[in-house]
Amino acid sequence: MFKTACQEQLLPGDTLQRKWEFAREAGYDAIELRGKGDFHFRDRLPELRRAAADGVVMPTVCVDMLHFLGDFDDDRRRDAVAQMKSQLSVIAELGGAGAQTPASYGMFSRRLPPFEPPRDERADRDVLLAGLTELGEHARAEGVTLFLEPLNRYEDHMVNRLEQAADLIREVGLDSVRIGIDSYHMNIEEADPAGAILAAAPFIGHAQVSDSNRCQPGAGHLDWAAWLGALDAAGYQGHLAVECRLTGDPVRAVRSIPPFLARAAG
Amino acid sequence: MTPPPPTATPAPLRTPASAPALPADRHTLRRAARRVLLRNWTGAATVPSHGLYPHQWSWDSAFIAIGLRHLSPLRAQRELETLLGAQWGDGRVPHIVFNPAVPLDAYFPSPDFWRSSTAGAAAGAPRGLETSGIVQPPVHALAAWLVHRADPALSGGRGFLARVYPRLVAWHRYLTEQRDLGGGGLAAIVHPWEPGMDNSPCWDRPLARVEPAPPGAFRRADLDHGAAADRPTDLDYGRYVRLATDYRDRGYRDGTTPLRTPGPAFAVEDPGVNALLIASEHALAEIATALGTDPAPHRHRARALTSALLERLWDQDAGQFLCRDLIAGEPLPERSAAGLLPLLVPDLPRAVVRTLLDTVRGTHFGLGTTVRLLPSYDLRGPAFDRHRYWRGPAWSNVNWLMERALRRHGERAAADALRTAILDAAAASGFAEYVDPYTAEGRGTRDFSWTAALALDLLAAPGPGDDDHRAGTVRHGEGER
Numbered sequence: 068m069f070k071t072a073c074q075e076q077l078l079p080g081d082t083l084q085r086k087w088e089f090a091r092e093a094g095y096d097a098i099e100l101r102g103k104g105d106f107h108f109r110d111r112l113p114e115l116r117r118a119a120a121d122g123v124v125m126p127t128v129c130v131d132m133l134h135f136l137g138d139f140d141d142d143r144r145r146d147a148v149a150q151m152k153s154q155l156s157v158i159a160e161l162g163g164a165g166a167q168t169p170a171s172y173g174m175f176s177r178r179l180p181p182f183e184p185p186r187d188e189r190a191d192r193d194v195l196l197a198g199l200t201e202l203g204e205h206a207r208a209e210g211v212t213l214f215l216e217p218l219n220r221y222e223d224h225m226v227n228r229l230e231q232a233a234d235l236i237r238e239v240g241l242d243s244v245r246i247g248i249d250s251y252h253m254n255i256e257e258a259d260p261a262g263a264i265l266a267a268a269p270f271i272g273h274a275q276v277s278d279s280n281r282c283q284p285g286a287g288h289l290d291w292a293a294w295l296g297a298l299d300a301a302g303y304q305g306h307l308a309v310e311c312r313l314t315g316d317p318v319r320a321v322r323s324i325p326p327f328l329a330r331a332a333g
Numbered sequence: 334m335t336p337p338p339p340t341a342t343p344a345p346l347r348t349p350a351s352a353p354a355l356p357a358d359r360h361t362l363r364r365a366a367r368r369v370l371l372r373n374w375t376g377a378a379t380v381p382s383h384g385l386y387p388h389q390w391s392w393d394s395a396f397i398a399i400g401l402r403h404l405s406p407l408r409a410q411r412e413l414e415t416l417l418g419a420q421w422g423d424g425r426v427p428h429i430v431f432n433p434a435v436p437l438d439a440y441f442p443s444p445d446f447w448r449s450s451t452a453g454a455a456a457g458a459p460r461g462l463e464t465s466g467i468v469q470p471p472v473h474a475l476a477a478w479l480v481h482r483a484d485p486a487l488s489g490g491r492g493f494l495a496r497v498y499p500r501l502v503a504w505h506r507y508l509t510e511q512r513d514l515g516g517g518g519l520a521a522i523v524h525p526w527e528p529g530m531d532n533s534p535c536w537d538r539p540l541a542r543v544e545p546a547p548p549g550a551f552r553r554a555d556l557d558h559g560a561a562a563d564r565p566t567d568l569d570y571g572r573y574v575r576l577a578t579d580y581r582d583r584g585y586r587d588g589t590t591p592l593r594t595p596g597p598a599f600a601v602e603d604p605g606v607n608a609l610l611i612a613s614e615h616a617l618a619e620i621a622t623a624l625g626t627d628p629a630p631h632r633h634r635a636r637a638l639t640s641a642l643l644e645r646l647w648d649q650d651a652g653q654f655l656c657r658d659l660i661a662g663e664p665l666p667e668r669s670a671a672g673l674l675p676l677l678v679p680d681l682p683r684a685v686v687r688t689l690l691d692t693v694r695g696t697h698f699g700l701g702t703t704v705r706l707l708p709s710y711d712l713r714g715p716a717f718d719r720h721r722y723w724r725g726p727a728w729s730n731v732n733w734l735m736e737r738a739l740r741r742h743g744e745r746a747a748a749d750a751l752r753t754a755i756l757d758a759a760a761a762s763g764f765a766e767y768v769d770p771y772t773a774e775g776r777g778t779r780d781f782s783w784t785a786a787l788a789l790d791l792l793a794a795p796g797p798g799d800d801d802h803r804a805g806t807v808r809h810g811e812g813e814r
Contacts (some may be wrong), residue, residue, distance in 0.1 A: 105413040153527035259376060261405075262374065265371050265372060290407045292372075292404060292406060292407070293405035296371070296405060297371050299364060299367065300368040303362065310474060326607065333404075333793075
C-alpha cells in the first residue's frame with residue numbers, strides 16, 4: 068500500500084500543525100510543501116523546524132515559481148538554479164527526500180503560436196544538462212534528490228515524457244537526479260502510462276497524482292488501477308503526493324483521496 | 334502549476350480502505366505478475382507472450398481478463414471487448430485475432446494462410462481485420478461475469494455487460510447449433526487446436542486418419558521460440574495444416590448436422606470444451622439477471638448440455654469423461670485432464686462427482702498424492718511425456734479451473750494445496766507457459782500472460798483458512814470467484 072502526501076495549500080488550517088492534524092485524520096502520511104521563489108522557502112525555516120519538531124512529516128517540496136532551470140533568459144535560469152539549490156538544502160535540513168521541478172512551465176509550447184522556440188533543441192539540452200548536473204551535485208552533497216517533472220506539451224516544450232527525462236538523467240549520471248512523475252501530464256503525453264512507468268522504473272523518484280481533468284484522483288477518468296498497479300510493479304516506495312485542483316466540496320474532496328487511492332491500488 | 338488553495342472547512346472523519354496484507358514473497362510475486370501483464374499489454378489487448386504468441390488468442394484473453402481485473406478492471410473489459418469485436422457473423426469467436434503490425438513470418442499459420450476476410454466471407458468473417466477460422470473453448474462468458482463483478486460500477490457506467498451479452502449469446506448459439514456435429518446436443522471440435530490442448534494424445538487416433546500436408550508446404554514459426562523436443566512433431570504439424578487448409582477451402586462452413594460427408598476429417602466431442610460451455614452458460618444466466626433479462630433460457634440450455642455431456646461422454650469404467658470421436662463413432666480411450674473439467678459443472682450427480690474426485694487423486698492423475706499440480710494427461714498413459722506440449726505437463730489454466738472446481742465441491746484442503754502449488758510453480762518458473770508436473774520445472778515460453786494473470790487471481794483470493802474474510806480481502810467488492 069502506498070503512502071500518501073497532500074500538498075499544503077489543499078489542507079485546511081492556518082498552520083502546518085493544524086494542516087497535519089487534518090491530514091492525518093484524513094488518512095495522509097505526509098505533507099508536500101510548496102517552495103516559492105526569492106528564497107521564501109528558506110525564510111520559512113523557523114516555521115518548518117517547529118513543524119518538524121511537532122511531528123509534521125514533510126518529505127518533499129514542489130517548486131512554486133514562474134521561472135525554472137530551463138529558462139531562455141540566463142539571469143532567470145541562474146536564479147532558478149539558486150532557488151532550487153536552496154530548496155534542496157532546506158528539505159535536507161528537515162530530513163526530507165527531495166525537491167521537484169519541471170524544466171520550465173508556461174514559457175513555451177510548440178503547440179501554440181509562434182510554434183518555433185527561440186532556442187534550438189541542442190541548446191535546450193545543453194542548458195538542461197548543465198542545470199541538472201549542478202543541482203544533482205548539490206542534492207548529492209545534501210543527501211537528497213532533485214526530481215525532474217515532465218509536463219504536458221502545452222506547459223513545457225522540452226521534457227514531456229518519462230523517457231525524455233530518463234534520457235537526460237542517464238546522461239547526467241547522478242543518482243541524486245530522478246524523475247518526478249505526474250499522472251495528469253502522463254495521461255496527456257504517454258501512449259501507455261502504465262507501460263511508461265515500468266519502462267522508466269529505475270529512474271522514478273517521486274510521484275504526484277491528479278486525475279485526467281487535473282482534479283482530485285477519482286474526479287476524472289484515469290485508469291488508476293493500472294497506473295498504481297504499474298507503480299507498485301515498478302517497486303516504487305515513495306509517496307503519492309496530491310497536487311490537484313478540487314471539484315465539489317473541497318474538504319470532502321481532500322478527504323476522499325486516500326481511501327480512493329487505497330482502493331484503486333488494490 | 335497548481336491553482337490557488339481552496340477554502341476548506343472541517344468535515345466528519347472517514348477511515349481509508351485498506352489493502353489485503355500479503356506475505357512478502359507473495360507481494361513480490363504479485364508485483365512480478367503485474368509486470369508481465371503490463372508488458373504484454375498492447376493497447377487494446379494482451380499477447381500471451383511477445384515472442385511465441387504475438388497476437389490475441391481467444392481463450393488466453395478470457396483467462397488473462399480474469400487476472401487482469403485485479404490490475405485494471407478497465408483493461409480486463411477491453412480485453413474481452415477487443416476479442417469479441419473480431420467475432421464472425423455466424424457467431425464464432427476466432428481463436429486468433431491477428432495484429433496487423435506484426436510481420437507475417439512471426440507466427441504460423443499466419444493471416445495469409447487463414448485468409449479469413451475472403452475465405453470466411455460467407456460465414457461472416459470481419460472484412461477489416463484478419464483472424465483464424467477455428468475456435469477455442471468458450472471461457473468468455475465466465476470471464477465477462479467475473480470481470481463485471483470486479484468493478485460493477487465501472488462495468489455499469491461503460492455498459493460492459495449490455496454490450497458483450499448479445500455477442501456471447503451468439504457465440505454460444507454458434508457452438509450449440511452449428512457445431513452440434515454429432516446431433517446429440519454437444520459442441521464438437523474440428524481441429525486439435527480448438528480445445529486449446531493442441532497436442533493431446535487424445536487426438537492421436539483421429540489424427541492418424543488425416544493425410545499430412547507435405548513438409549515443404551509450410552514453415553513452422555513455433556520452433557524459433559520453443560524447444561523442438563517440447564513441441565508437436567513435424568508429422569503432427571502437417572496434419573494440423575491439412576485440417577485447417579481443408580476447413581478454409583470449405584469456406585469455414587460447418588455443414589449440416591448431424592455430421593455427414595463431405596465434412597471434416599476430424600470431429601470430436603471434448604468434455605473440457607463442453608464443461609466450459611456449461612459453466613459459461615450459467616454465467617450467461619447471471620449476466621442476463623444483472624441486465625434484467627430472463628435467465629431461464631440459459632439455465633435450460635445449461636441443463637440440456639449437462640444431460641448430453643453425461644449421456645455421451647461419461648465413462649463409468651474410466652471414472653472420468655472421455656472424448657468422443659464422431660467420425661469413428663466411438664469414445665477415445667486416452668485420459669486427458671479435459672475429462673476431469675466437468676467438475677466445474679454445478680449440477681452433476683453426486684456419484685459422478687465422487688468418482689471424478691477419486692480419479693483426480695488416483696493413480697492416473699495423482700493430484701495431492703503423486704504430484705502437486707494436475708498433469709494435462711494420464712501419468713500412466715502410454716503417450717505420457719512430462720515435457721511435451723499437452724502430453725503430460727501441467728498448465729496454469731487447467732489447474733486454476735481444477736482449483737475452482739475443488740473449491741466448488743467443498744474440497745477446501747485440496748483446493749488450498751493446489752492454489753499454493755500453482756503460485757509456487759508460477760514464482761519458481763518465471764510464469765512459465767507450462768511446467769513438469771513432477772518437479773514444476775518451467776517449460777515453454779516465460780512471462781506467459783495467463784500464468785501471470787491466474788496467479789494474480791489466486792493472490793487476490795483469501796489465503797488458506799481465510800474464507801471467512803473473503804469479502805474483505807478481494808478488491809472492488811469482488812466477493813465471488
